[in-house]
Amino acid sequence: MAKGAIFSRMLAIGVGLIGGSICLAAKKKGLAGHVLGYSRKLETAHEALKLGIVDECIAGPGDSNVRNVDVVVLSIPVRQYKQVLTQFLPSLPPNCLIFDAGSTKSDVALMLEELEPQFPGLKSRFVLSHPIAGGESHGPAAAVANLFEGRNCVLCPLPQTNPVGLKKVESFWSSIGAKLSTMNAMDHDEMFGAVSHLPHLLAFSYVASVLGHPKGADFMKEGGAGYRDFTRIAASSPEMWADIFQNNSAALLKMLSGFEANIASLRAAIESGDRSTLERILGQASEYRSRWKQN
Numbered sequence: 001m002a003k004g005a006i007f008s009r010m011l012a013i014g015v016g017l018i019g020g021s022i023c024l025a026a027k028k029k030g031l032a033g034h035v036l037g038y039s040r041k042l043e044t045a046h047e048a049l050k051l052g053i054v055d056e057c058i059a060g061p062g063d064s065n066v067r068n069v070d071v072v073v074l075s076i077p078v079r080q081y082k083q084v085l086t087q088f089l090p091s092l093p094p095n096c097l098i099f100d101a102g103s104t105k106s107d108v109a110l111m112l113e114e115l116e117p118q119f120p121g122l123k124s125r126f127v128l129s130h131p132i133a134g135g136e137s138h139g140p141a142a143a144v145a146n147l148f149e150g151r152n153c154v155l156c157p158l159p160q161t162n163p164v165g166l167k168k169v170e171s172f173w174s175s176i177g178a179k180l181s182t183m184n185a186m187d188h189d190e191m192f193g194a195v196s197h198l199p200h201l202l203a204f205s206y207v208a209s210v211l212g213h214p215k216g217a218d219f220m221k222e223g224g225a226g227y228r229d230f231t232r233i234a235a236s237s238p239e240m241w242a243d244i245f246q247n248n249s250a251a252l253l254k255m256l257s258g259f260e261a262n263i264a265s266l267r268a269a270i271e272s273g274d275r276s277t278l279e280r281i282l283g284q285a286s287e288y289r290s291r292w293k294q295n
Helices: 017-029 042-050 064-068 078-088 106-115 163-175 185-211 216-221 225-235 238-247 249-272 275-294
Strands: 007-013 032-038 071-074 097-100 129-131 152-155 179-182
Touching: 007 017, 007 064, 017 032, 032 042, 071 078, 078 097, 078 106, 078 238, 097 129, 097 163, 106 185, 129 163, 152 163, 163 179, 185 216, 185 225, 185 238, 185 249, 238 249, 249 275
Parallel strands: 007 032, 007 071, 071 097, 152 179
Antiparallel strands: 129 152
């Protein structure tokens, strides 16, 4: 293993924006001696190989190269984890470390609990992680080596998590520029239901609402900076975000109820001409957002 490398042979399952960026960062920083890539769409894996994101691509769990990897990173929709792990774990070394980049964590913890009897020790070698990075573009061509520099990354270790494996994953994320924090899975899902999942839901909903207007497409042609900023994330992967909305439905629906109540208050104030209430709600939001921007 090269000097400075944390892992000898890394297998990236999922080589799009997030997985591809992890691979590029690992190669740039010399953190993995050899990087393999897998995608359920073979052409995607081949694209990653052509772009230099991975050193080698594999066709599936039956590939002999799977048997000598020492770490796997999952960068696929969380709802695919169970099926993919069930396919790959019989071929992976029993001490192979696994970490993920998924946006929800309670469902992953539950999935690991379900798989533990079939694959003893899985919970000890799986490190739940969530890099707070991404964008509206997706696929290998969107991957960049510096995606995680200066970005937050949340780790949600389980009680059974092996501390040696956890330390390696912490070192990996830190080495590619991420700022680490730790919390339990439920707190993570509640937090990101508020600051990530609800905003994405609103952006998708807003674009769909305007498109539903007979002149909606024409309206959006004239959209300015506000339209662009608010709707940017509505160009994100529908498959991934449909999974996230379903996986974190409890926290998301709770936040959505609060949003609907606030919208109802704003609507009532507009309908009744209640300028005082309108300015109070807008002022509170504006003041906090201004402070947040400065921080």
